[in-house]
Amino acid sequence: MKKYILTLLASIPFVTMAQQQKITILQTADIHAYMNPHDELFVENGQITFRKAGGLAHIKTVVDQIKKENPKGTLLIDGGDFYQGSGESVRSQGAIFPKIIHEMNYDLLIPGNWEVIYGKEVMMELMNNYKTNVITSNMFHKTDNNPMFPQHWITEMKGVKIGFISYNDPEIPIRQNPGYSEGIAFTEVNHNLKALVSEMKTVRKVDLLFIVAHIGISKQVALANHPDVEGVDFIFGNDTHERIRKPIEGKYSKVVEPGAFSSFLGRLDVTVENGKMIDYQYNLIEIDPKKYPADKKVQKVIDRQLKPFAKEMNEVLGYTTTPLYRYLVVENPMDNLITDALLWKTGVDFATSNGFRFGVPILPNEEGKAAITQRDLWRMLPVDEKMKIAEVSGQQILDWLEKEINNVYAKDPLKRFGGWLVRFSGMTLKFDSSKEIGERVLEVTIQGKPLEKDKMYKMASCNRTGEPLSTMCRMPNAKNAVIQKFTLHDAVRDYLKHHKTVSPKIDGRAQAVDLGDNVFSQMKETGYEFK
Template sequence: MKRIILLMAVMGSMVFGADKEVSILYFNDSHVIYPVKDKYGERGGVARIKTIVDSSKKENKNTVVIQGGDLGGGVLFGAIYHGFPMIEAFNKMPIDISNFGQHEFDFGVKEARNLVDKSKFQWISSNLKEKNGNSFNGVKEYIVKDYDGIKVGFLGTTDGMDTTIQTDEIYQENLLKSIEKNLKDLKNEKVDFVVLLTQSEPEKNIEIMEKFPEIGAILAEEKSEKYNLVTYVGEKPIVSPQGNMGSIAKLNIIKNENGIKQKLEFIPVDNSVKSDKEMEKLENFYRNKLEEDLGHKIGTLKIKLDSGFGEDHKARYEETNVGNLIADSYRNYFGTELGFMNGGGIRASIEPGDFKLKDGISLLPFSNKIGAYKYKGETLVEALEQGVSAVDKKSGRFLQVSGISYEYDGKLPVGSRVKNVRVNGKPIVLDQVYTVALPLYIKNGGDGFEMLKNDEGRVSSKEETIDSDIFIEYIKTIKVINPQLEGRIKKN
């Protein structure tokens, strides 16, 4: 009898005295299935992440794996395969939840729907809506999971949809409105802890955390290719793991008789982590396939094409040789007087040597179409002003140019920063009509270029064509690539 009573006492202490714990593994910026190598070293890869996931699940069966968004376009791999290899890998891993980044929509709403439909895990969106107001593709606005007595609620928001395709099929609901609505629903669910997944800027995340104290942690998009970043609002973290799946944020939520507490650590996804063998086979398959499909030489590069992508992002605030080259290719293709390229659309830098097909696509991975239109000089000046309106934030709207030059002062008020605009060396004439080759993304109002909707007609020399196709044909024609800085853009 004493043994039975003692056993019951031990069991009672196990049930009522022990902490309950949930482990959340979070990563994002999932553009490439295999490890990335650059100036910051080698990092990422689904095979290493699989190893970390399996290890965590052995330690704690209550492990939830979350992908924060951007598994589609943005780089060469995404441009070619549109995110579907990542879905294949995440189904095998498996992950549990994915939020939407902007890049899931780079190739259209239909492709984004296909990504969701092929997923065995749950997608979440609290603020992406169909035209009728329903959640995008019928995904849940919030998810509640009970881990042996710890109820966790998950919300997911997407910001900056104006930086991807222009469409009226879906819209981005106001973040604060959608969060407030879904938090009310989660309150009725009596959750112990709320996790918000975001794709917002740090300032917005802080605003959200301060406005909604019900949120326990924000898992945000990456802000650095080199560093993990965490900001605390009180004791609540806003967490940004390293870009390109370079690290995993591990957030442990612990519940006991004293309430809820949390513990955060970052796990590096580097060569210190042994790769899962089956996942490594998948990585190697796609690495080899990409080289077979796109590895042939189309030109010789004499100088580095330097956009600053992933580093100082110089194509977003100053003239670059690669910006000149791309804008020149558009202008050459359509035979226009001018060429424009938004700096945020240039997604790589290329070292000297053999210039391969994959290099051309890695520079322009979004498959944006380029067209040619007529504009008055005053409209073009207004567009240049819009281009420099957020240089302090290194906004992608900054215009790289061909056939036109200008100066700007980023310290002056927005709308009056541009001066000395010249077309082929002569002062621009405000009421004169000029022909311009430019991405349809900005032509249709993307990045705030509403003025470019007001054209004076279309230049009908050639049909609208995908940007990388135009650029690659231009490279094949010139063969030897040696673009220089020419003083097209001067900053004060």
């Protein structure tokens, strides 16, 4: 009897350990068509530094290594904005990507805000050709309100039932050209969130439940603090290209986001016992192409898909003697080049461009120059619409700037959306991001003179398909708007052809007086800072 009891006690730890399983979720996000290694920007000890990073074939090498560690418990997911962001993508209307995604062997993908760029039908065709799981919980056909893709995905690994639901940004028709998302109906995240979480946990009986969200860091953190997500283990965030190295803890869930441009791979290891997460580890893996050699099969497919476009994309348009980059929230050299070109081409009082988040650094070589190619132009401006010139009053400009600043710095995270601060040339702006909306703008000049509220000014922006002619970069009710014969790309190409070599710098045209120089994205309430 004594021997039996000892044997039984000895077996208890073994039984407990046998009930624990490790599930690994690997995440890419906001690839934006960056399939090969490239120069990347990092912030180390408060200083900007550059080094090579990225490449899908290099990510595949890391994924395969991790799958060897946990062969029956590893999933690879992507959080959207995969195929937009390059000239090759535009020329092929995204058709070069399904074969690459096949070779990467993704388990799950979702549409992001830029998947709509070639229209609804192209998006549906491309994502259905991925021949793997694609879900979204808040995108519907306008004609019949049927879901465009399944609203959830459930799989089982090592006896653990795993569920995913997904949300795209419902403000896509505002953030981008409305024509891109024609025929698509978006619902707010909370429209069906609580019901879906309940269904997955109580009806489908999943052990682990994840949300893959493409709504930006501010809204993802707000979501983690909302009672509707109680029961959700992690929110896999996307959209804002943030590099979260330590999961942000919300009241009801946790948030991660793994950067962009194939420069990083997020790795979440979850320990499950008796159907519940009891522990986790998270690592944001920097994709160093020297450390992780390219997977030969994936690289071969990438090279083959890109080859037909090489001659056009390699065309040199001009040169820069200064680094061009686009990671600062308030002002950066890359957008100063673009808006200076638009101002030069149009001859207006001030020219504007969106605060795009995509585009990696262009760095001068040892000889002090870097070629700016057609490929780079598409990277900087993946949308090439015709320019538009109109007249707006000083008061309109003030009201518009207050709204644009609020899009970035709203105290309510649910009111933040899109990219960074709007970019411009011919105008200067000083503001205080800490103040309330309507009180943030401190000083504006146009062509070196203080803004006059009653004066009319000529403004240039790009036309956005589907919006009213009188809307200029989200500013409504402009007067005498005229669409020009030339496009954004025409303006930049002509500017580079005329100047041959440029040297854009941060010149203080936009200043947040409360934030200092080199303003990178941050969420003080969570302790997060871009690095």
